[in-house]
Amino acid sequence: MVLNSTCNYNILDIEKENNRYFTSKGKNMGNEAIIMKNVCKDFKVLNRHEGLKGSIRDLFSRDYKTISAVKDVTLTVGKGEMIGYLGPNGAGKSTTIKMMTGVLEPTSGEILVNGVVPYQNRTKNCENIGVVFGQRSQLWWSLPLIESFKLLRDIYMVDEKDYQDMLDLYSSLVDIEPILHKPVRQMSLGQRTLSDILAAFLHNPDIVFLDEPTIGLDVSMKSKIRSLIAGLNEQKKTTVILTTHDMGDVDALCKRIIIIDKGMKIYDNDIEKLKSYFGAYRTLKLIFEDGSIEETVIDESKTDIMDVIKQNDRQKKIKDIQLIEISTEQVIKKIYEGGDI
């Protein structure tokens, strides 16, 4: 179809757009939660050989290869912003997050989080950030949730009053009473994720990193968690960096998204623009008199929808017409795959 030629986006165009975004935001310094400038991260990996002989040879091998996980990433995140940080598996998302939290040191480039260089002051940086990894829990497994909260209160040295205020806020946003005295190991995955998110916000950090917070959750729990995150962001003006593969999360929470692929930033702009950016796509669904259905994805900047309808109508009688907006998920999928829808 025509699509193959029209779908390929131009990397250079995106770069331009990204830089414009960066410089316009960069003017009002001091309002940034995170600044990354030309950040690269390389890993040295041993070249492994096959078989028993190869394994023995590997013991003494100095044959390393360098893998660039993150290549020249520049971005800023404003205070109180909620950013969707997207990319296919292995794109370098976790590596970037680890650099922002100070666990990893970048090979080159600068990072500032709340005005602190994270890997140089990891402990200090940690006082001002919160993290949730959807796959693991930072809560004390065998203790009731309230005990984990008290521990985190003491570890982060939170004032008693601030702690009480936070708990009050929590109970206004979600119904925490039933889980507060439940040991974490007896919780359902949804309850545990909810608790982990509350735990990450407990010390009122400036930035919270959410790494796939809704993974494995049912639809109603997902929406509960989304409204909780939105509520906390609104009430506490917390900057949120959300990594996810669920476009529902992004649609519900984020205004701006950053997409990273193969270590490079390929998109950094409003989510609204994303759809038009890669062409004004809509799906045209035609249902014919004889019951057959035809679906066509149309780039409206290149093709006129009316033309397509007329063309089809000449061949068969059309009974019904549907125009479907392209979803974020489809756009993202297209970007990850680098072309076709």
Next chain:
Amino acid sequence: MSSNETMTQGRKRRTNNRLWALTRAGIMESLQFRLGTFVTLFANLIYLVLVYYLWKAIYDSAGTDVVNGMSFNDTMIYLILATALFNFLEMFVVWDMSRAIQSGKIILDLLKPMKYRRYTFWSYSGAHVMQFILSFVPTFIVVMIVTGGAIHIGLNMIWFMISVIFALLVNFNIEMIVATICLYTESTWGINIVKETIVLLLSGASIPLAFFPDSLARIVKYLPFRAVYDTPLSILLQKNGSDEWLGLFSLWGQQIIWIVILSVAGTLFWNHSVKKITVNGG
């Protein structure tokens, strides 16, 4: 008082608070596993029966009542207390850390606003308090009653307690260094077994150091392991000149020197290696 001073004091108080909070959590967590404590006590009993008959045979075949300056009773008291001390001092830093690295969970500990070594130590402290109360104290009381006055009750108990805290610190530092080595080897089991064997043998926990041949005894003297078991037990049993101030201070001094050396080495090693771990996992 200036406001600055009150602030630093407030911060200090809260720092102490968070260490206590970790200890408290550890105590509560170990109370969840009370069955484990009873199993440990039972296993000890079996082990001690074995030790009793082994050493009885050794003394019978020696033909004398006193071997290497220790009577059968001395040896038994020493070994029973060493076993009790072992249960109290035993740490699982190596296991826990390697599991945390494999699962990637370690990142959550690294993202606490505390130094990782400090955080780890205080997370374990609660379990030690519980082990001391549930395992060491009952064993000690039983030994005391059974031997009927063979253990001197006096200030040596307090000096012993101080020495035990030092021993705990030496042991923790050894554990942390071995755990850090495991980051590189990625196999935990073998190295942990080697560590366990070396520590138990060279610290005098399985055989009193008095029984070691001279050449080995001389080497052991310059190794940190004896600071874990032999030193506190010597102080408790008033051996090795610990009934005099000079001897007591020199034993404590050795422990403190080892704590300083091992924690400096361990910290440097850890800080260097922590950059490596984070490559793995998630």
